[in-house]
Amino acid sequence: xxxxxxxxxxxxxxxxxxxxxxxxxxxxxxxxxxxxxxxxxxxxxxxxxxxxxxxxxxxxxxxxxxxxxxxxxxxxxxxxxxxxxxxxxxxxxxxxxxxxxxxxxxxxxxxxxxxxxxxxxxxxxxxxxxxxxxxxxxxxxxxxxxxxxxxxxxxxxxxxxxxxxxxxxxxxxxxxxxxxxxxxxxxxxxxxxxxxxxxxxxxxxxxxxxxxxxxxxxxxxxxxxxxxxxxxxxxxxxxxxxxxxxxxxxxxxxxxxxxxxxxxxxxxxxxxxxxxxxxxxxxxxxxxxxxxxxxxxxxxxxxxxxxxxxxxxxxxxxxxxxxxxxxxxxxxxxxxxxxxxxxxxxxxxxxxxxxxxxxxxxxxxxxxxxxxxxxxxxxxxxxxxxxxxxxxxxxxxxxxxxxxxxxxxxxxxxxxxxxxxxxxx
Amino acid sequence: xxxxxxxxxxxxxxxxxxxxxxxxxxxxxxxxxxxxxxxxxxxxxxxxxxxxxxxxxxxxxxxxxxxxxxxxxxxxxxxxxxxxxxxxxxxxxxxxxxxxxxxxxxxxxxxxxxxxxxxxxxxxxxxxxxxxxxxxxxxxxxxxxxxxxxxxxxxxxxxxxxxxxxxxxxxxxxxxxxxxxxxxxxxxxxxxxxxxxxxxxxxxxxxxxxxxxxxxxxxxxxxxxxxxxxxxxxxxxxxxxxxxxxxxxxxxxxxxxxxxxxxxxxxxxxxxxxxxxxxxxxxxxxxxxxxxxxxxxxxxxxxxxxxxxxxxxxxxxxxxxxxxxxxxxxxxxxxxxxxxxxxxxxxxxxxxxxxxxxxxxxxxxxxxxxxxxxxxxxxxxxxxxxxxxxxxxxxxxxxxxxxxxxxxxxxxxxxxxxxxxxxxx
Numbered sequence: 001x002x003x004x005x006x007x008x009x010x011x012x013x014x015x016x017x018x019x020x021x022x023x024x025x026x027x028x029x030x031x032x033x034x035x036x037x038x039x040x041x042x043x044x045x046x047x048x049x050x051x052x053x054x055x056x057x058x059x060x061x062x063x064x065x066x067x068x069x070x071x072x073x074x075x076x077x078x079x080x081x082x083x084x085x086x087x088x089x090x091x092x093x094x095x096x097x098x099x100x101x102x103x104x105x106x107x108x109x110x111x112x113x114x115x116x117x118x119x120x121x122x123x124x125x126x127x128x129x130x131x132x133x134x135x136x137x138x139x140x141x142x143x144x145x146x147x148x149x150x151x152x153x154x155x156x157x158x159x160x161x162x163x164x165x166x167x168x169x170x171x172x173x174x175x176x177x178x179x180x181x182x183x184x185x186x187x188x189x190x191x192x193x194x195x196x197x198x199x200x201x202x203x204x205x206x207x208x209x210x211x212x213x214x215x216x217x218x219x220x221x222x223x224x225x226x227x228x229x230x231x232x233x234x235x236x237x238x239x240x241x242x243x244x245x246x247x248x249x250x251x252x253x254x255x256x257x258x259x260x261x262x263x264x265x266x267x268x269x270x271x272x273x274x275x276x277x278x279x280x281x282x283x284x285x286x287x288x289x290x291x292x293x294x295x296x297x298x299x300x301x302x303x304x305x306x307x308x309x310x311x312x313x314x315x316x317x318x319x320x321x322x323x324x325x326x327x328x329x330x331x332x333x334x335x336x337x338x339x340x341x342x343x344x345x346x347x348x349x350x351x352x353x354x355x356x357x358x359x360x361x362x363x364x365x366x367x368x369x370x371x372x373x374x375x376x377x378x379x380x381x382x383x384x385x386x387x388x389x390x391x392x393x394x395x396x397x398x399x400x401x402x403x404x405x406x407x408x409x410x411x412x413x414x415x416x417x418x419x420x421x422x423x424x425x
Numbered sequence: 426x427x428x429x430x431x432x433x434x435x436x437x438x439x440x441x442x443x444x445x446x447x448x449x450x451x452x453x454x455x456x457x458x459x460x461x462x463x464x465x466x467x468x469x470x471x472x473x474x475x476x477x478x479x480x481x482x483x484x485x486x487x488x489x490x491x492x493x494x495x496x497x498x499x500x501x502x503x504x505x506x507x508x509x510x511x512x513x514x515x516x517x518x519x520x521x522x523x524x525x526x527x528x529x530x531x532x533x534x535x536x537x538x539x540x541x542x543x544x545x546x547x548x549x550x551x552x553x554x555x556x557x558x559x560x561x562x563x564x565x566x567x568x569x570x571x572x573x574x575x576x577x578x579x580x581x582x583x584x585x586x587x588x589x590x591x592x593x594x595x596x597x598x599x600x601x602x603x604x605x606x607x608x609x610x611x612x613x614x615x616x617x618x619x620x621x622x623x624x625x626x627x628x629x630x631x632x633x634x635x636x637x638x639x640x641x642x643x644x645x646x647x648x649x650x651x652x653x654x655x656x657x658x659x660x661x662x663x664x665x666x667x668x669x670x671x672x673x674x675x676x677x678x679x680x681x682x683x684x685x686x687x688x689x690x691x692x693x694x695x696x697x698x699x700x701x702x703x704x705x706x707x708x709x710x711x712x713x714x715x716x717x718x719x720x721x722x723x724x725x726x727x728x729x730x731x732x733x734x735x736x737x738x739x740x741x742x743x744x745x746x747x748x749x750x751x752x753x754x755x756x757x758x759x760x761x762x763x764x765x766x767x768x769x770x771x772x773x774x775x776x777x778x779x780x781x782x783x784x785x786x787x788x789x790x791x792x793x794x795x796x797x798x799x800x801x802x803x804x805x806x807x808x809x810x811x812x813x814x815x816x817x818x819x820x821x822x823x824x825x826x827x828x829x830x831x832x833x834x835x836x837x838x839x840x841x842x843x844x845x846x847x848x849x850x
Contacts, residue, residue, distance in 0.1 A: 047428070072496070091426055101801070241767035
């Protein structure tokens, strides 16, 4: 039986000649995300993977339904597997925001789902780092969020040669629009054209713009000038102070398709332009108000960074050298004398109680096969228990330095092993 | 807008006067699960949360469908949110078992879903530690798995006064059945009666047993004797050797409802009997064969431990004292002189680059309010940058020992802070 198209299995390490996905790689990415978020004082949260369909329609309109994994549950509720985290977050923050000092800085690592028309190799689920700030309208918050985004990518050893954050402004585009058009109803369509500008045939974009009363040349000149707004200038100065200015540039090609952004918006791209956006986000000062029907009003901003593009990029740039395979045991316990199996188990238990990862043969196996196993699993220390004329003796072997010591005292054997293991780690 | 009934929000820390669920508690549980699994050399994997419905029907029969979150997707596929991990695991292992030396020891922490008739407070999702071993039919593997289960609960500081693993045997019951009945078609019904014996009215159980040709007294005498099979005796001796025998007792009341168990089966319970089972599992030597239509034949065994009962038990026994709230910052950087904000950001960046969690005021705030914030977030060290007649001076304050030092050298300031932070951690 096969898994569903667009879903991934995560074997412990990547399978030979298969996709790069694995639990080891995923854990490496999640742990790095968590470590950097922690440095920035973001606190982890999570919500349900299944939500009322209405939550997404309220935020994005009916057209979102075509892209969702949605269905009617056995209680006749219209529900959907979450396609994004922000609506859940807005709901959670709005419900209990009084419990929290502002700014609220939170992150999550949800699995998200989209049912789009099937494209070759296109996934229907991915994991995403979501980092958001609520309750601060000053551009200092935008700079803090951008610094987190940049430092997250830097933590994977990506440099300014590998990626750039393209920073733009909904306000700048709004002003551009207002100066040339007095009908606010046309704004959404105008933003959609700008959003597609880099991917669409210029003739087509030009025609659409003309139909709305704009000109492609005018739009291009505005993008070309890339004149930062006062708000963007503050954000840039803040990032310069942090030494992060190499990672960001003003680029008005970015506008973000979603309707709810209100201020600075941004997207991170690989510099070679081989991949889709690595991350994207911006300010959404009206979203909480919208989701709560006006009951709670909190400025907000955030970004999402998916695991799929990131993993592909790290692999392509040779930054995915995870040395975890085989490194999950510290100690191999060799059982040469089956009559000592039960005694051996008592000592193995003690080693595991001390936090060490210990392997041993579950059943009787020849010593040379056991030794081979110890090397295969890259154990760094091997224990063996043997009977002598006078009693029991432990031999402890450093499998890296190929050094062996014997003692009749288990505590001493443990000290020898611990000294080796800590010097080898 | 409310979340769906039976689903949980995970705020960073537990909300006052609400459920115990929180991301902090969940992370504590997941990290403990991972740490113990690692000591036993179990490797993490994961699979899709959505699978073909057929996968579950193949294993558990059509009756399972009534308990599932199942629906038809936009590609007309019958799918279900996973109610358990074992079918996915069996599929994954069967597909690539040749890549792995036996025994295969794997674990996962999936979120699982059941749509049961709504009961007050009953959840429709939970997380579960799943640990399984494939490719070893010796009872030594059952003992290894039970030791992992016991040590996982011990890692939460639960003792033999708090819980017990009730160990039973499908083989023992099979033999009991065969000695008294020659119609194998009745075995499943018989097991269902035994499974309900402790919860059901004895008169009803007795009537059902009589109808099948058994007697309640006979069944009770068998349970009362609790005579371990040769297999169980080996497992018990193995656990005695590890010093874990206090945590386990033979108890033939346990039989496990699911059809696919074949050998030893077990369930862990709190000793006061206040909660549902903490964990349960057993041997299922035919499952891989069944799921692969006979293509792959691998003995297997495993257990599941849910986060809900475990969290409730830990809370009830006072073992859930997680001191993470407020401990997510190491350093607070106080900005007294707004003209030094950008310089301060440069130094904050360096502290974060070194892996420290640093908070600072995003906008201009009075110093006494900032100091209050530093104490609230339980920062252990506070930095401040000030202008003197000759240049800049850093003051570093140990907020625990209430000691302050000044230096014009940032590197020296960092050394002072690091010494304090490591002595305070």
